[in-house]
Amino acid sequence: MNDATLIRKNLFRKRLRAILLVVSILIAFLIYGVLAAMQNAFSMGTVGAAQERLVTVNRINFTVALPYAYWDRVRQVDGVDIVAPASWFGGYFQEPQNFVQSFAVDPESYIAAYPELVFEADERANFLEGRTCAAVGRALANQYEWTVGERIPLMSNIWQRQDGTQAWELDICAIFDDADGTYPTNYLMLHYEYFNEGLSFGRDSFHWMTVVTEDASRNDQVSQAIDALFANSPAETSTTTEAAFNEAFMEQFGNIGLILTWVIGAAFATILMIVGTTMVMAVNERTREIAVLKTLGFTAPRIFRMVLGEALLLSFIGGLIGLGLAAGAATLASGAMAGVLPPFGLSLTNTLTAVAFMLALGLLTGVLPAWKAMQVRIADALGKI
Amino acid sequence: MTATSPLYTLKSLSKRYTRGKETVTIFDALDMTIPAGDFIAIMGPSGSGKTTLLNLLGGIDRPSSGEVHFEGARIDTLSQGRLARWRAAHAGFIFQFYNLMPTLTAAQNVELPLLLTRLSGSARKQRVKTALEIVGMGDRARHRPGQLSGGQQQRVAIARAIVADPKVLLADEPTGDLDRTTADEILQTLQLLNAEMGKTIIMVTHDPAAASFAERELHLNKGRFEERGKA
Numbered sequence: 296m297n298d299a300t301l302i303r304k305n306l307f308r309k310r311l312r313a314i315l316l317v318v319s320i321l322i323a324f325l326i327y328g329v330l331a332a333m334q335n336a337f338s339m340g341t342v343g344a345a346q347e348r349l350v351t352v353n354r355i356n357f358t359v360a361l362p363y364a365y366w367d368r369v370r371q372v373d374g375v376d377i378v379a380p381a382s383w384f385g386g387y388f389q390e391p392q393n394f395v396q397s398f399a400v401d402p403e404s405y406i407a408a409y410p411e412l413v414f415e416a417d418e419r420a421n422f423l424e425g426r427t428c429a430a431v432g433r434a435l436a437n438q439y440e441w442t443v444g445e446r447i448p449l450m451s452n453i454w455q456r457q458d459g460t461q462a463w464e465l466d467i468c469a470i471f472d473d474a475d476g477t478y479p480t481n482y483l484m485l486h487y488e489y490f491n492e493g494l495s496f497g498r499d500s501f502h503w504m505t506v507v508t509e510d511a512s513r514n515d516q517v518s519q520a521i522d523a524l525f526a527n528s529p530a531e532t533s534t535t536t537e538a539a540f541n542e543a544f545m546e547q548f549g550n551i552g553l554i555l556t557w558v559i560g561a562a563f564a565t566i567l568m569i570v571g572t573t574m575v576m577a578v579n580e581r582t583r584e585i586a587v588l589k590t591l592g593f594t595a596p597r598i599f600r601m602v603l604g605e606a607l608l609l610s611f612i613g614g615l616i617g618l619g620l621a622a623g624a625a626t627l628a629s630g631a632m633a634g635v636l637p638p639f640g641l642s643l644t645n646t647l648t649a650v651a652f653m654l655a656l657g658l659l660t661g662v663l664p665a666w667k668a669m670q671v672r673i674a675d676a677l678g679k680i
Numbered sequence: 681m682t683a684t685s686p687l688y689t690l691k692s693l694s695k696r697y698t699r700g701k702e703t704v705t706i707f708d709a710l711d712m713t714i715p716a717g718d719f720i721a722i723m724g725p726s727g728s729g730k731t732t733l734l735n736l737l738g739g740i741d742r743p744s745s746g747e748v749h750f751e752g753a754r755i756d757t758l759s760q761g762r763l764a765r766w767r768a769a770h771a772g773f774i775f776q777f778y779n780l781m782p783t784l785t786a787a788q789n790v791e792l793p794l795l796l797t798r799l800s801g802s803a804r805k806q807r808v809k810t811a812l813e814i815v816g817m818g819d820r821a822r823h824r825p826g827q828l829s830g831g832q833q834q835r836v837a838i839a840r841a842i843v844a845d846p847k848v849l850l851a852d853e854p855t856g857d858l859d860r861t862t863a864d865e866i867l868q869t870l871q872l873l874n875a876e877m878g879k880t881i882i883m884v885t886h887d888p889a890a891a892s893f894a895e896r897e898l899h900l901n902k903g904r905f906e907e908r909g910k911a
Binding site: 297 | 735740760765767768769773779782783784788791792793795804840
């Protein structure tokens with residue numbers, strides 16, 4: 296037996312109370328872990344954004360199309376290196392709930408604009424050449440177990456073909472990876488030409504252009520020049536950096552960072568009060584036992600450490616279980632949302648932050664009862680020895 | 681130190697409490713010597729200061745004035761930390777209501793004072809085993825206090841008091857919660873510890889039958905001691 300045995304036995308002397316406290320802490324860390332993992336997913340686009348890439352969309356918003364002619368005009372702007380137009384396709388595979396994030400792109404300019412996408416040489420060539428070809432990101436291909444050479448019908452709720460159907464037959468010609476793990480591979484690209492020619496409405500337009508500048512230092516100048524080019528036209532543009540565009544896009548789902556802060560703040564404030572109050576009560580119940588320990592010769596600092604140790608043990612048990620469950624939940628959610636969000640999970644930073652929270656929670660909830668325990672006067676607590 | 685050399689020397693010891701605007705004197709200018717190896721029963725009416733005196737001897741309270749010497753060294757001026765260490769090394773405490781830790785087994789309760797020593801785990805286990813056997817509780821080592829009778833719990837408490845081999849045992853109404861037969865068994869155990877192991881025992885009791893087990897009886901009344909012959 297040692298002090299750790301005493302700490303453990305004291306913590307679990309009232310098992311139900313200890314379990315309820317562990318569960319309440321567990322829930323707080325579960326919420327933290329899941330939200331933090333989701334925030335990671337939402338910030339992946341920002342992390343993977345290249346400095347010299349700009350995105351031009353309709354000034355109203357990116358769902359309103361831009362005329363096809365803009366592509367060529369933007370290419371003429373001084374400082375522009377590559378312009379890659381793209382249209383949102385959306386789409387689903389077999390069932391509407393099997394959402395597939397997909398874009399109609401000009402393959403050559405798009406691949407040039409995104410050098411971080413890694414292709415097998417022959418697959419890349421096939422994709423560029425085949426009109427009905429699609430290039431599928433590794434994560435998406437894994438989700439639906441697609442392989443190169445397969446023909447898939449991609450359904451669209453938005454885009455109708457000229458023959459009245461909504462099924463777009465695509466040949467999977469390439470599966471691409473991400474060079475450094477920062478760019479999502481949970482989407483599909485099809486040829487803009489195939490898409491545009493097949494449309495029954497809304498032809499000769501696209502939703503955004505990725506503009507690669509010759510140098511990131513010219514971003515401001517280029518974006519101003521592009522927007523000035525279409526000022527006072529029926530389709531004015533708004534050009535921002537790719538990072539800003541991605542961030543704005545994700546904010547459609549809500550400010551995850553703010554939600555995270557508020558939810559975690561509320562959860563931890565509540566836990567702090569619940570655990571803190573319970574710890575004080577638990578120590579008050581044990582005043583006599585603490586006095587006995589002091590009588591036996593346990594010093595006040597040692598008593599302080601033991602009570603603080605209980606609060607820390609409680610915090611770490613609940614916190615680590617909660618974090619473990621959050622990691623599992625994030626893995627499951629990541630799989631279920633693979634078509635919408637890039638693969639996500641808890642990062643090392645999230646884990647270290649959670650450990651810091653556990654430490655803080657343990658210290659904050661333990662200091663007051665530990666101090667009270669340290670101050671117990673033997674003669675008062677025992678009445679008589 | 682011989683059997684008759686003083687273990688405790690109290691010099692002009694006073695204890696006063698303040699209750700509101702009133703100051704209550706428990707005892708005043710008390711002088712007393714307790715030789716090593718003694719077995720004293722301190723008796724007296726309620727409020728006479730028996731327990732307060734025991735608290736002062738055990739270093740868990742401080743006098744208002746005067747001095748408490750143990751083996752020639754003054755203990756009433758020690759810091760809280762030093763007093764705690766002094767208690768761990770020199771004094772064993774036996775309570776009326778046993779005060780065992782309900783979550784620990786008998787053996788773990790007895791081991792508590794040894795956590796304050798540098799003994800190895802195996803040495804601690806051996807000492808615990810011996811202490812429990814001395815009080816006749818060797819076969820109850822794994823029982824929790826809730827599984828033991830009052831008399832058995834007090835035996836475990838005595839084992840806890842002697843396990844670190846202190847020089848003095850301070851007992852406050854050790855049989856106050858027990859029936860006569862069990863109380864006599866406990867008092868015989870204390871007699872044995874005094875006679876065979878040389879422990880100095882200072883016992884507060886209001887029970888003349890319990891006091892009769894001691895070598896001498898001191899009656900505390902109105903702040904003064906009066907030694908009486910054994911009944």
